[in-house]
Amino acid sequence: MRFEFITPIAAPVEKVFTFHEREDIFSYLVPPWQKVRMVSRKGGLEVGARLIFRVFIGPIPITWVAVHTAFERNRLFVDEQESGPFAYWKHRHEFSPDGAGMQLADRIEFRLKGGPLVDLLFGWLVRLQLLLMFRHRHAATQRACEG
Numbered sequence: 001m002r003f004e005f006i007t008p009i010a011a012p013v014e015k016v017f018t019f020h021e022r023e024d025i026f027s028y029l030v031p032p033w034q035k036v037r038m039v040s041r042k043g044g045l046e047v048g049a050r051l052i053f054r055v056f057i058g059p060i061p062i063t064w065v066a067v068h069t070a071f072e073r074n075r076l077f078v079d080e081q082e083s084g085p086f087a088y089w090k091h092r093h094e095f096s097p098d099g100a101g102m103q104l105a106d107r108i109e110f111r112l113k114g115g116p117l118v119d120l121l122f123g124w125l126v127r128l129q130l131l132l133m134f135r136h137r138h139a140a141t142q143r144a145c146e147g
Contacts, residue, residue: 001123003108005134010101011145017074017095019145021045028144031136043068045077057085066091087111104141106134 009016019025026038035056043049049068054061064084071077074095081089094105108130112118 001110001112001119001126003110003127003130004105005131005138006103006105007138007142008098008101009104009138009142009145010147013074013095013097013102016102016104016141016145019141020077020093028140029137031133034133039063046071050082051079053084055085085113087113104138106137 021044022028026041030036037054039052039054041049041051045068047068047070051066053064053066055064056062062085065082066079066084066089067082069078069080070092076092076094078093079091088109088111090109092105092107094103094107096103096105110126112122112126
């Protein structure tokens with residue numbers, strides 16, 4: 001399954017990329033309604049960086065381990081789930097010049113645990129949650145980087 005969210009941002013690519021490198025970026029980008037906390041972070045955005053989150057699906061806590069697998073300064077970074085709530089998760093964060101500003105794109109490939117039938121029944125719900133989350137994230141990025 002795929003999800004994509006793209007937003008034009010009136011700021012240089014370098015500024016938006018640098019914003020994503022902040023040590024405290026997690027506090028800016030996580031929506032206030034989302035139950036998730038950072039357990040540990042080793043590295044920045046480069047290949048080999050490792051993040052461990054605690055996410056809550058309802059009242060159930062789940063540990064999510066993400067590893068960065070690709071990095072090109074001011075262009076992209078990629079994180080992939082090593083373990084967590086999905087059968088497969090790959091998230092590309094892409095930064096592209098666009099006229100006087102840039103485009104921020106989040107492209108996600110995922111599969112739910114339980115196989116194709118579970119994807120069919122619940123994939124729409126995951127896409128809805130991703131839509132709400134990335135609306136918040138991109139709006140936060142615009143507020144921090146524009147002007």
